[in-house]
Amino acid sequence: MRLWLLFLACGLVTYATRASFIAAGDRIRLPEAVERALRYVGPAAFAAIAIPLVLGGDGLSEFSADVPRIIASLAAGLVILRWRSIPYSLVVGMCSLWLLDWIGL
Amino acid sequence: MQDLSFDRRAALDGIRTIAPLAVPGLPFGMVLGFLIRDEGIDRLAGWSSSWMMLAGASQLAALNLITEGASALVIIMSVLLINSRHAMYSAALRPKFAEYPAWFRFAAPYLLIDQMFAVASSASELEGSSLRYRMWHYLGAGALIWTIWQVSVGLGIFLGDVVREEWSLEFAVPLLFIGLLGLSLSNRPSIVAAIVATIVAVAGREMPQGSGLLLAIVLGVAAGGLAETATKRVSE
Numbered sequence: 001m002r003l004w005l006l007f008l009a010c011g012l013v014t015y016a017t018r019a020s021f022i023a024a025g026d027r028i029r030l031p032e033a034v035e036r037a038l039r040y041v042g043p044a045a046f047a048a049i050a051i052p053l054v055l056g057g058d059g060l061s062e063f064s065a066d067v068p069r070i071i072a073s074l075a076a077g078l079v080i081l082r083w084r085s086i087p088y089s090l091v092v093g094m095c096s097l098w099l100l101d102w103i104g105l
Numbered sequence: 106m107q108d109l110s111f112d113r114r115a116a117l118d119g120i121r122t123i124a125p126l127a128v129p130g131l132p133f134g135m136v137l138g139f140l141i142r143d144e145g146i147d148r149l150a151g152w153s154s155s156w157m158m159l160a161g162a163s164q165l166a167a168l169n170l171i172t173e174g175a176s177a178l179v180i181i182m183s184v185l186l187i188n189s190r191h192a193m194y195s196a197a198l199r200p201k202f203a204e205y206p207a208w209f210r211f212a213a214p215y216l217l218i219d220q221m222f223a224v225a226s227s228a229s230e231l232e233g234s235s236l237r238y239r240m241w242h243y244l245g246a247g248a249l250i251w252t253i254w255q256v257s258v259g260l261g262i263f264l265g266d267v268v269r270e271e272w273s274l275e276f277a278v279p280l281l282f283i284g285l286l287g288l289s290l291s292n293r294p295s296i297v298a299a300i301v302a303t304i305v306a307v308a309g310r311e312m313p314q315g316s317g318l319l320l321a322i323v324l325g326v327a328a329g330g331l332a333e334t335a336t337k338r339v340s341e
Contacts, residue, residue: 003150006177010167010184011157017188018214021195025203025210030196037330040298041197042226042289044325045190047299048306048318049219050282055307069276076280080287087125089287093280097273 068100107236109206115238116245122228123246126220126285129277130250131257133161135268136275137168138261144172148262155258159218159251163187166314187315193322194222201225204236216247223285293336298329 021028030038054073076093080086134155141151146168154164163184170180194217202210217225224246225231231239260267268274290296302325309317 003147004153006180007150007154007157009181010154010163013181013185014158014160014163014188015215017185017191018195018217019211020192021199022202022214023210025199028199033330035200036333037326038197040295040326040329041193041322042223043286043295043299044302044322044329045193046282046286046289048302048321048325050279050286051303052306052310053279053282073279073283076283077287080284084288086281086284086288089284090125090129090277090280094277097276101273
């Protein structure tokens with residue numbers, strides 16, 4: 001029972017962070033400069049999550065840093081910049097890692 | 106009053122757009138489920154954390170803290186800190202949701218995980234589309250990724266250790282975020298935002314429970330905004 005309440009509380013806290021601004025809608029007006037800067041949440045957030053994950057644990061989860069992963073990430077990065085397709089970049093990234101592991105790099 | 110009745114095409118488009126972004130969650134969810142099983146956490150309660158929180162990284166942190174015997178307050182505060190980036194997502198999407206009726210503005214954020222933010226903020230088919238289309242696109246995408254998450258955590262709990270470590274499937278998660286990052290780099294200020302956020306995130310990765318991540322996003326966004334202003338001044 002204690003565990004259910006704990007997860008429920010965690011869920012409410014999570015929902016609160018996500019609902020904060022969207023639920024408020026037009027009752028919140030941010031300064032225009034802030035509103036414009038917020039368009040860069042995507043690149044800032046995804047970079048801040050992705051790069052430490054590739055380099056090794058960041059408190060989100062544990063991943064060990066090694067050369068094959070960094071090379072496979074670079075390959076996936078090139079694919080996404082060139083073809084702008086997540087499926088392609090996932091396939092190329094995973095296959096690069098398997099190949100590099102297989103040849104024993 | 107806007108017509109917001111069910112739009113099948115929009116829902117299918119949403120499902121199609123989110124599908125490749127949802128796939129990397131499968132092995133992650135299964136590993137999370139296996140952790141619940143392996144640590145002897147009540148299975149039904151553990152599985153329920155998936156629909157109550159719908160947040161992989163903070164579910165993982167909460168489970169780890171539970172097995173370490175941390176207090177409820179510590180666990181809840183950690184979840185708050187890890188998920189604080191979602192408030193940034195919420196702030197960024199606020200203008201796109203402001204015209205919707207209150208029920209949708211309160212319901213939609215439940216589904217606002219990283220992939221949903223990526224789709225809602227920048228999927229190309231949403232440009233210039235109607236409120237109705239965008240709403241059902243969001244709900245279609247959310248329904249798919251919600252279902253995949255519940256099923257994958259459930260599979261991990263009830264099947265156990267089927268994701269073999271030597272397959273390195275957990276690497277799909279960093280690859281997903283590299284993909285989302287690549288798609289989000291659309292102009293120079295976005296590159297500046299990404300570089301600043303990367304430097305701060307790497308430098309601050311020892312900071313407690315993802316607070317370095319939040320700082321990185323805030324400073325990255327500020328840098329992006331400043332870079333945009335600077336670029337405009339130069340071109341004027």
